[in-house]
Amino acid sequence: MNSMLATGWVAGIFAxxxxxxxxxxxLRRAKTNAVFGDxxxxxxxxxxxxxGNFIEYAPLAVxxxxxxxxxxxxxxxxxxxAAGFVFSRVMHAIGMLFTSTPPVRAMAMLVNHASFLAAGIWLVSSLT
Known part of the structure; x- marks a missing residue:
């Protein structure tokens, strides 16, 4: 029986x-009275x-x-x-919220893309 331990951990962390x-x-919407948009x-x-970026990538990563x-x-x-996906999502959020320069986000997206590529290649090759 496969317990899917890593997937469970990542899904829980993402939740x-x-x-x-x-x-x-x-909280920011309440402070600015912005109902729609920014x-x-x-x-x-x-x-x-x-x-939004988290929502765009996290579900597919899981x-x-x-x-x-x-x-x-x-x-x-x-x-x-699992480590790559979690690292990339955390670092991207930190980069978006707490830095004004792109290197943190760029590193996060590089790890994110590398993780997706590795997983995708493995999955496709495992089906043949």
Whole structure:
């Protein structure tokens, strides 16, 4: 029986991470009275994009990781992908919310893309 331990960990961590990202947006919306969009508020725009980027990548990361784990990917591969996905999502959010220069986000996206490429290549090659 495959316990999907790594996928469970990543899904749980992502569930915990989405809450502060979402709350940050809600609090700023309340402060700026911005019901829709960002109302021209730079801080709200950054929070919206940090939350949005997380939502764009995190669900697929969990699915892809789950498939690699379910299909019997080597433990080192599964845990490396898990670490890469978590690292990239945390660092990207930090880069969006707490820095004004792109290197942190760029590093996060590089790790994110590398993790997706590795998982995708493994999955496609495991099907043949």
């Amino acid at each position: 915990l991470l989405i809450v502060p990202l979402s709350v940050q947006v809600s 109302a021209g508020d730079e801080a709200l725009r950054k929070r919206i994009r940090a939350h 699915v892809v990781l789950g498939l690699v784990e379910y299909r019997g990917g080597a433990s080192w591969l599964v845990w490396s992908l």
